[in-house]
Amino acid sequence: MYVPLRPPLLCLVAAVALLALAPGAAQAQDEVPFITTPDNVTLEMLRIADVGPGDHVIDLGSGDGRIVILAARRFNASGLGVEIAPDLVRQSWRNAQTAGVADRVTFREQDLFKTDLSAATVVTMYLLPEVNLQLRPALLALKPGTRIVSHDWDMGDWKPDQTTVVPVPDKQVGLEKTSKVHLWTVPARVQGLWCGAGLLRGTSLQLTQRYQEFEGTLAHRQRNRQLEGRIVGATLRVLGGRAGELVLQADGDELQIAAAGGPLALAQGQLFKRAAAGNCD
Template sequence: MPRRSLALAAVAFASATALAQSDPTWVEEVPFITTPDHVTLAMLELAQVRADDHLIDLGSGDGRIVITAAKRFGASGLGLEIVPDLVAKSERHARQAGVAERAQFRVQDLFEADLSPATVVTMYLLPDVNLKLRPRLLALAPGTRIVSHDWDLGDWAPDRTVTVEVPDKAVGREKLSRLHLWQVPAPVHGQWCAGASTLQIAQTFQRFEARLEATGSVRHAWSGRIRGKALPAPVGGAVRPALTWEGEALAVAAGAAGVPAGTRFVRC
């Protein structure tokens, strides 16, 4: 979002916060403002939610994101919400929608919750809250998808941003919502070895630069974008290895000169 629009939207969200202070469901950090239904659907489509996903909505309000993920996509989900009345309302809505078993809600501060079971995280919070959450989001399992309504994660650039028209949007001057998607990148920064071959990787969020010194004085240098556990080989130009993060090892999924497929690099 351009800085000026971001500032205006933040001011509008802040004025909504001021208005919301008279509301008993208002809490200190983020006010209760719902994501419209068509934007909820767009968020879930952006994350490509499937039946085998477990979605956690941070600050789940009236539960609509978790309930829609369960009803439309068959996913299981958990809504974390600090206002007890909103949790009770969410549970009622989940029962009415026939998805109470898959769509669950908990009264909990989102900063204190265990987010590790999530394969998808959704949020409609505020810029500073997003930034405070960022280290915990980056520590989630590689490949976890994160979708944020309107606010980004600072200099961790999204993998994709889409814009959805919202003619009756209650906050901001622009009658639209921006939805940002990130895939948590595998933590690959550092030095890795396989026999006499060494691989040095510099990582900034999902961007990486790799330098590989393989046996027989073969050298490769390339850069790219991490997609969850995968470090795909660049398309075109000299053949470079494609790598897959396996926790303890970086495995060569597609080989290149001096580094056959199946080579496993470990930290050294």
């Protein structure tokens, strides 16, 4: 005999099914409460990311919309806030109207884990350490140069490029009366073998990358030069080389010598291309 499920039970079954489908979202929503970022910390988050009129700021878990609204009001940026709680989304729209920026910001009732981040030039977050870690692969896959700012929580062994500490005398959580603001700039993904073209034909560059740091070997005929350096967005800067300055600019499957001293000075503007078949032959 068919016994229809009563509505509350139906809801429960649907909720359990949803939890099973989206464990990340359920966990984040349960664990990340609505706590606001104080205005001085919001300002520092936008300052450290150097937010300006050309930026599109996405706040993950946007609460009452304050970060995106300040980015638009103070720095003329555009913005998107994604928030799971519908009342907070409605509140955000009201706040944006009051602040006179409703034409430059959008708020969506949406799970942060299902948000397309590709339009962001800046991503802001006040979440939790484990939620940051869950988001890390998606953040590292963003366009090189995208800035990520997190209030208080870091991202494990992906060390921030910069951290500042802001006084928060009436802080609601924890014992410390300060907040940390961490900034990361998404590094270009350059791990692997690169083959010289044009004047660089016969030269190869093998790079090993760990987040914003790289080391590698520049090989020409039988001569090898060991390199190490840092990546800021699409720019790779070789540090401390005795053979002179070397700066490379990454653009997809090409690395261009943007500045060079010593024996490589003549190769300025020349390209390495990503090895297609695991070697440069």
